[in-house]
Amino acid sequence: MMKAINRENKKGDDDYYDRLLSYFEAQFYEEIDQMIPLRKLVFLLETNKNTYIIKGYHNDSRLRLQEAFTATLRGEGFSNSYLFLAPPMKEPLFFEGIYFGVIEYIVPNKTVFSYHSQKNRQEGIDLLEQFHNTTARFEARYRAVIPKGNIIEKWTERFFVFSNNLPLLGNFINEPFISEMVSWAKWSLVGMEDNCAFFKKEPFVILHGDVAHHNFLRDTRGHLLLIDFDLISIGPAPIDYLQYANRILPSLDWSFERLSRIKQIQKYLQDKEFLYALAYPADIFREWNRMIRKKSYTNPTKYKQVMDLTIRQFYARKKFIDELKRKFK
8 A cells, every 4th residue: 555745845854754654654543545745734644444634733722722613613503614533543643843633624626716706706705704603602702712803913013024025125026116005004004093993893703814715615515615714813803804805806806896796895895994904905915025034036936926916916906095095085
């Protein structure tokens, strides 16, 4: 029986994966056929009986929180996600300082979920709303272990990092693009600070915190699932809807009118606090900060993606933000 590791990672990591595979073989009663790295500390593990997702956490409390949260979510009636499992093992998985949880494997649909279709965008936010409605019923139980969502603090820190990266960014982006993006962020953050009560207003839900398209998974039956709860926090639902809007606007050609057709977002477009936040270039700052931190600007594919987000969409985004600002006059 083949016991292979898919070498998607750098060669220098091979020894670690070999040791990890040997450790899993020693702990599982099922015979392991294959281990495939999906991303950092996440693996697909195939045994002679089952397929699992194995995910690592840097401390036991984070793993226990994820296990408890997903179980509570399912217990409260939200079935559109995964559960952590307790497969036949000799002992809990702990290897070289990392605690590993075992997650049920959901066979994905051949058609990958993306924000390019209107059907997917609406279905995604409908599922997010269902998630909020469910977590609203039990968020009080988790207030001691899940942090409050502070979008102003998070975006202020992101802007600070971006500003510190400006000397290097000047090698990639010309003026007036940089100055314009900085002005958008300043205008947005000042407006959000002046109206900060909006972002702390109850009722609270448990926020997903990372509504990127890859955290929606369609199974083979066509059902849409919400996955990956590593960034959950507690706060008002509009914080997730702001991030959702930021994620889908490129697929809407930065059209305010098309955004307003989404009922979950439409009701907030009369709130100046929400409009201020929509102007913040969260995606641009996030991607440039990450690319500079990882020095991945040497990767042509990643560089092209970030430049496309920054420059090709610049004037459509500027038109969108100018329209937002006119609503304050």
